[in-house]
Amino acid sequence: MNFNELKIESRLLQGIADRGYKEMTAVQEQSLAVTLQGKDVAVQSQTGTGKTAAFLITLFEHMLHNSAPNGKKALIIVPTRELAVQIEKEAKLLNRHMGFAIGSFYGGVGYDRQLALLKKGSDIVIGTPGRLLDLSARGHLKLRNIEILVIDEADRLFDMGFFPDIKKLLREMPPRSARQNMLFSATLNRISRKIAFEHFNHPVSIEVTPEQLTVDKIIQELYHVKSHLKMNLMLGILKAQAPQNALIFTNMRHSAFRLSKKLQLNGFRSQHLTGDLPQNQRLRVIDNFMAGKFAILVATDVAARGLQIDDLEMVINYDIPQDCENYVHRIGRTARAGNSGKAISLASEGTANHLKAIESFIGMKIPVPAMGFDLFATDMSEGLRIAKTLRNNESKNNRANFSSKNKPRNGRGFNQGHVRRNWNSRFSNS
């Protein structure tokens, strides 16, 4: 169904058209049919299926009709600042012809900019629970005015222990009958259902079944490899397939860090994203990756939560995840909104035993392609000590990676000339 068939204001339709959306995704069609009537929902649908626009369109349409100037506000609660920033971007794009004030509010940064935004009056507030509570406690954010509420990525919010904070936020809002409430999540766990049941108005439950959505658009490949050869195989795959960009997952923080360093030593422009990075650095890494300033991001599941990258060509499970849902979350980062994508998994001694559960969860065997010795590449970082102290040089390395003289010359996102330099600098420094 086309967006034009929705009975919504033309200014909003124009914003949707400018954004380039024509056909609704399944979750958009099913949710909007209910939410545009003002009803509450609890929606389950896989990552990458377009949930953001589903609630933003509802919220804009509601505000266009019900909001007096200085009147009621919309609140979107999200687990991470990255997600807050992404939703803010999407909202601002759709808002193009409407002129609502939209702001995102999260911890780890100063208050000045956020307070100024609130003073000016934000119609749509997007924020993480801690900062929202904080702003409310200081009297800057008036939760009494919230007329439409979205809880996005509810499963993540509750995984991350935000349940008590959400309860507190809900207590400060008007009674549920005075709000429209929407909850969105990739999985509807027990706590999400409980929140919706106890704090929403008879929410309609919408579940878009996962199998039609996620894995079938993604080309999956599985390689069995001894762990000491994993790096060689991955380098070989990266060289042979030369993706524009790739997101690599490891199960542990320290392996994400090491792997990214090893990739750098092999001439790839890579960075790591782990939970222990300071927030502003995390944001910078994500922004730079999205902007294509480097080709490979190595992340852990926790750090990559809520991370959404359009046009991601490849996901690599350097480690097979322990949790089968994480497998789906990970590979779902590619092939978003109809793009095709590839997900490659490397199974070795330590992690192959997770495969059985994953394959039964996704309802298929992951194809195992033929693999010759030529697929293994030399690892230039072998034998080099990658100490955590390398982090001190990190900003220096990063700058080298981004500098224009190191721009890829083959147009494929990788820097062939970087290896030598790295070796040279390594040895001349030591």
Ligand code: ADP
């Ligand atoms: P989710 O929240 O379900 O993980 P998003 O809302 O982030 O998914 O949307 C995933 C991607 O799909 C985004 O890049 C978004 O711009 C795009 N998208 C959303 N709706 C549509 C649509 N109707 N047509 C085309 N692309 C869409």
Ligand code: MG
């Ligand atoms: Mg989302």
